[in-house]
Amino acid sequence: MSVYFGPKLCENALNTSKKESYPEVPPRAEYALMVLGHALGPAMTALIDWAELRHQHEAKGIKLSSVSDNELLER
Structure with missing residues (x-):
């Protein structure tokens, strides 16, 4: 059994991660945990x-x- 919290939930609602988008083809994004996310x-x-x-x-x-x-x- 696994639990998954999507990036949008963590980034927007919980403010636990940040998203870095790159203007490439195909589109690319990197996510990183913030201090609150690590906590x-x-x-x-x-x-x-x-x-x-x-x-x-x-x-x-x-x-x-x-x-x-x-x-x-x-x-």
Whole structure:
């Protein structure tokens, strides 16, 4: 499972990246994370870990509502 935040969301709404456009044929653009974007790293890592753990539980047929907090923390 993967999580994807498109460049337009990060550049416009979140102000976490910047876009450098080049007037070439074909068009080319480069994106770079700004300081705020780098600060999101730990939060994004935690969210990805949570999503992967949930996917593993669903693949095993375990409903998350029936799992205790301690079982969720075990890997």
